Amino acid sequence: MLKKIFILIFLCINNETALKAFENNNFIILSYHNITDQVTTDNFQQSGEDYSLPAQQLTAQFQWLSENGYTVISMDDVLQAKRGEKTLPEKAVLLSFDDGYQSFYQEAFPLLKAFNYPAVLGIVGSWIEVPEGQDVKYEEKKKIPRDKLMTWEEIKEVQDSGLIEIANHSYALHKGIPGNPQKNLEPAIATHQYLPNLGKYESDHAYLKRVHEDLKKNSDLFHQRLGKKPRIMIWPYGATNMKVVKIAHDLEMPITFTLEDKINTVDNLTLCGRKLAMSFTTLGDFIIDIYDLSHPPLDPFRTVRVDLDYVYDPDPKIQEENLSKLVQRIYEMQISAVILQAYADPDGSGNIKEVYFPNRHLPMRTDLLNRLTWQLRTRAGVEVFVWIPMLAFDINREDLLVKSYDPQSAKLYVDKERYRRLSPFHPKSQKIIHEIYEDLSKSSFFAGIAYHDDGVLSDFEDANDFAFQEFLRDSHLEITLSEAIQNPEYRKAWASWKTQKLIDFTKSLTETVKIYNPFVKTMRSLFALPILNPDSEEWFSQNFDSSRVTQFAAKGWESKRKT
Structure with missing residues (x-):
């Protein structure tokens, strides 16, 4: 029988960084996924599209950024500032889109071109490699039609536009794997897999070898399909550790993106935090989220x-x-x-x-x-x-x-x-x-x-x-x-x-x-x-x-x- 639980209430201060308002050479990253006009509050819970954002909301967010002194930057801008060749503007924002949905090509890309906003696009190689007409195994028990994702030709087109940088989002590790004997599915890229047939976890060597082979396979695939290897690694689910960060660095991806809410600095691009956009976030909530990044609240x-x-x-x-x-x-x-x-x-x-x-x-x-x-x-x-x-x-x-x-x-x-x-x-x-x-x-x-x-x-x-x-x-x-x-x-x-x-x-x-x-x-x-x-x-x-x-x-x- 469970015993009583004693409650302690105190104030928590984030002791990693005492963030101030935006300063030069600091920047935030916004993380988007599916952009669609088809998600509604009625079918949202059933569809599980937690991160699908209606196109009109994305338009409103872009418009607000434009009208309130924010400058959307590219990763080249960040690296030039890191080298001391330029200074980032005071309210610098980098945009990122994960997974390579067809909606990025149909909805987001035209909008980015209209605003002249650069962005980073994370691609899961194994999903794009699925032949036309077949289903993509999106999660353990979820499949999506192949035509819901971009083609290699479309990915190459957006890359060649000069606005979009393609990032490694793993080849086939955007999934959950058993992380304990109870078979909880946990992020594959940051989890030592539990092997029920052997009654033990995979070794450190096997784990790191598995991740290295996957990231390298995706980078090599990009080189084959797109003509260049990626320099950015976007960790699936934002889950990572310093062992796999080193793997990414060794594979010439010194810049990695997580899903931590924080302001980034050009001096440290190893674990860049991103603010995740949720479905049906009102413009008012979006504004509050941006403000809270630079003025973290002191909550009970x-x-x-x-x-x-x-x-x-x-x-x-x-x-x-x-x-x-x-x-x-x-x-x-x-x-x-x-x-x-x-x-x-x-x-x-x-x-x-x-x-x-x-x-x-x-x-x-x-x-x-x-x-x-x-x-x-x-x-x-x-x-x-x-x-x-x-x-x-x-x-x-x-x-x-x-x-x-x-x-x-x-x-x-x-x-x-x-x-x-x-x-x-x-x-x-x-x-x-x-x-x-x-x-x-x-x-x-x-x-x-x-x-x-x-x-x-x-x-x-x-x-x-x-x-x-x-x-x-x-x-x-x-x-x-x-x-x-x-x-x-x-x-x-x-x-x-x-x-x-x-x-x-x-x-x-x-x-x-x-x-x-x-x-x-x-x-x-x-x-x-x-x-x-x-x-x-x-x-x-x-x-x-x-x-x-x-x-x-x-x-x-x-x-x-x-x-």
């Missing part, structure tokens, strides 16, 4: 914390019932984000022996995290922050653990009253933790990481030789461990050093997560005393000002154990 952010131990059940049927009830409840409560505990801690000790995702170092209680994050994202429409320890992974290696110093006996020991934490200073511990985080990131799609409250070191920790010798090297001091603890000045310096090292370690873990979840946001639990009384830093190795976080949870020391 309602969150819940969910413990996967209460969803888990040894009986798969009961577990699936629990999961469905949870997702429905989250949806009905109009939650903004879920903080989802990714580890098993049934005894509430805080010492993590099992997790809910495949990895190299800890037993997996069951493969549940991917399933629930995907269901929450697609069914409940919420962001998921994965809640996971920084250090408290109960690996059976005493030599790798955080050590305390006993001033009476001058001996080192593992404090049994605290979390059993891997030392953030030991190279082997660092490697283990980074690999756990990499496996976590590889296993699921999520919006952020919520670092647990175990990222703490007392005034007697971490006293292992790796930590103290590193402190001596950084501080240029020649003192003993006993002196560092007994001398108030040295003790304060040691505490500040440990505080910064924990912050740096968190940042390094975030960078590891970004390999597979490049847009991840972070939050970290800090204890209350270091916030209320900065002098208590040496008891915790935490300092609010040094942390420089915009999302945080303050906790009392007494709340260490789960109730």
Whole structure:
């Protein structure tokens, strides 16, 4: 049975960029799909045309851009600005159209010519290769007639017009593939496929080989059909990671488009964000969307914390019932984000022996995290922050653990009253933790990481030789461990050093997560005393000002154990 869910309401600030109004050499990208006059509010839900925009709405949007000081630019303009050859206008907009619908040729292209607006057109090669008169397998259970898509001749015509740049949208990876044992279909280009016949996921090598072959096949096809290879990669569904970004770069596509809402800068074209146009967006909503990109609103952010131990059940049927009830409840409560505990801690000790995702170092209680994050994202429409320890992974290696110093006996020991934490200073511990985080990131799609409250070191920790010798090297001091603890000045310096090292370690873990979840946001639990009384830093190795976080949870020391 599902337990109660406690709600925390706080303000969320996007900590990746504090966007200001449009500035020179910044630009936004608008993303369109099917342009048609045939979609109506009556048949919209049945047809599933979530991204079909009536032509009159596109015309109204173009007209508004023209009349309100916006300049539609090309990718050549962006690259010239990057090289310092020109400066983009203050309100620069780049237009993109995905999938190569026939409606682009019939509706959008004439409109672009009328306004003299350049655009980028993303093409899925395997769809265009389908012979005339046959159906195109558009999604897993959806087909569209071949004549709903452009021909190679039409694609070549729009390219040769000088207004349209053709971009790689994958050859045959614009689809979902099984991303977990429960057979959820997830973006093929960013997912390690689950192989039910083998009971495991495809290897990293097989995954990267599959993506490389697909992107290369499409680029080579463009060269054959259109006379040139693409320099832009548009990720299907906006899903990507830094591994496949490198593949695109190696295939001479250094510019890639996602579906993140953000303003782009010419200095960084690796992951350009785009604003997705939805069906039946009124002109007023379109104007608000443009304004919000440059003036992001500060909205109330309602969150819940969910413990996967209460969803888990040894009986798969009961577990699936629990999961469905949870997702429905989250949806009905109009939650903004879920903080989802990714580890098993049934005894509430805080010492993590099992997790809910495949990895190299800890037993997996069951493969549940991917399933629930995907269901929450697609069914409940919420962001998921994965809640996971920084250090408290109960690996059976005493030599790798955080050590305390006993001033009476001058001996080192593992404090049994605290979390059993891997030392953030030991190279082997660092490697283990980074690999756990990499496996976590590889296993699921999520919006952020919520670092647990175990990222703490007392005034007697971490006293292992790796930590103290590193402190001596950084501080240029020649003192003993006993002196560092007994001398108030040295003790304060040691505490500040440990505080910064924990912050740096968190940042390094975030960078590891970004390999597979490049847009991840972070939050970290800090204890209350270091916030209320900065002098208590040496008891915790935490300092609010040094942390420089915009999302945080303050906790009392007494709340260490789960109730």
